[in-house]
């Protein structure tokens with residue numbers, strides 16, 4: 078099946094409610110390629126490896142969570158960024174990214190999909206742009222057991238700060254680089270906060286407050302939303318989608 082790029086991206090924008098978010102990268106089309114879409118490669122990040130894979134797969138679109146144009150980056154197109162963009166332009170492959178709207182979506186989002194994978198119940202979404210999730214483990218576990226399950230399900234050993242024998246039931250989570258929201262989880266009285274990355278300060282806050290901190294990997298926790306979006310596009314439009322994964326320890 079072939080559909081126009083416009084049809085697919087309009088559907089993504091509407092489904093993910095892109096308009097409601099303030100983001101620091103453009104959501105939707107970032108690099109224009111062919112106007113007709115027959116095959117899509119999904120990936121967490123529009124890395125060089127993902128671009129090369131899209132070429133190899135003869136895809137018409139690379140659909141990612143982390144695109145290429147971030148407010149914090151220089152606006153120039155040089156070096157590694159030029160190489161990625163040149164690869165896509167040469168093969169007329171569209172690149173589209175959905176960032177915060179894909180973290181937050183209640184069914185397809187990274188937070189929702191991590192909960193599904195881990196058997197957590199989401200009770201509410203709150204905080205900055207509803208990016209934080211509060212809920213509970215359907216089966217309470219010690220911190221050590223919860224870490225072991227994250228390791229098993231995500232294929233990456235998490236960094237867990239706190240008493241390993243403490244029972245964890247009420248949790249707050251946000252996938253990716255959301256260590257900065259740890260204070261919000263502490264204020265909520267959560268037993269643990271789970272996110273993708275850790276910085277120096279969270280070690281001390283976890284030890285001093287008793288709210289455990291788990292860094293389960295930025296890539297590892299954000300592998301699921303983009304796959305869910307790809308599957309939803311495949312189901313809606315009958316377009317072939319293929320997920321490209323990388324071994325990214327960060």
Ligand SMILES: [Zn+2]
Nearest residue numbers: 253254295299
């Ligand atoms: Zn991310």
